[in-house]
Amino acid sequence: MREQLELLIELQKTESAAGRIIARKRELPVRMNGREEEFKACCAAVEKEKEKLEALRKNRREKDAHLQKGQESLKRSRERLFEVKTNKEYQSILKEIETFEEKNSRMEDEIISLLDELDQLEASVKKKEEELDSHRLRYEGEKKQMTEELGALAGELESCLSKSADLKKAIPADILRKYEQIKNSGRGVAVVSVWKEVCYGCHMSIPPQLYNQLQKSQTLITCPNCSRIIYWEHRDA
Numbered sequence: 001m002r003e004q005l006e007l008l009i010e011l012q013k014t015e016s017a018a019g020r021i022i023a024r025k026r027e028l029p030v031r032m033n034g035r036e037e038e039f040k041a042c043c044a045a046v047e048k049e050k051e052k053l054e055a056l057r058k059n060r061r062e063k064d065a066h067l068q069k070g071q072e073s074l075k076r077s078r079e080r081l082f083e084v085k086t087n088k089e090y091q092s093i094l095k096e097i098e099t100f101e102e103k104n105s106r107m108e109d110e111i112i113s114l115l116d117e118l119d120q121l122e123a124s125v126k127k128k129e130e131e132l133d134s135h136r137l138r139y140e141g142e143k144k145q146m147t148e149e150l151g152a153l154a155g156e157l158e159s160c161l162s163k164s165a166d167l168k169k170a171i172p173a174d175i176l177r178k179y180e181q182i183k184n185s186g187r188g189v190a191v192v193s194v195w196k197e198v199c200y201g202c203h204m205s206i207p208p209q210l211y212n213q214l215q216k217s218q219t220l221i222t223c224p225n226c227s228r229i230i231y232w233e234h235r236d237a
């Protein structure tokens, strides 16, 4: 009986390990998608900031062109001052010059404040791009690690399943049926250890007499509380 119990314990451990591998195989792609979404969102945020910067640069080029035109107009008006014949004409060109000067001065002020804004945005884009670079490194590292783990899990699962199949062949049919029944009844784990009279399946105490019997392990014993197959195992904790 001890040998069959050993096989059952081994089968339970192997199937539990397979279960953990399957859960991990499900969990990893979900986590990988999450990381990918985070990274994409980060890329999009930087891209938006760069578009804003580009728009601001375009605005600056337009204002520069505007100012240049204004300065040319001003220059032309000043030249015309020397060609005028009447005082009335002279006064009118002076007025024109004044208007151009005001307009140009306003444009210069606008450009100066735009340059401040540009400086700030350029610094912010640079900082965000650096952050994105380190995010990319982190993301790619994690992705590589997860991909490798997924690859390794496939092999580990394969060997667990083949080990389970071999163990099942070695276990008598009636005992195996009992094992499957418990496992499939919603209790998940069919074989659990008991230490200091406590069942590790349901965490309830088992009667002392049964505990003594279990330590001798002459028959297949089930927990009176949770009906799982139990075995005695020394634990340090």
Ligand SMILES: [Zn+2]
Pocket: 199, 200, 201, 202, 203, 204, 223, 224, 225, 226, 227, 228
């Ligand atoms: Zn129990």
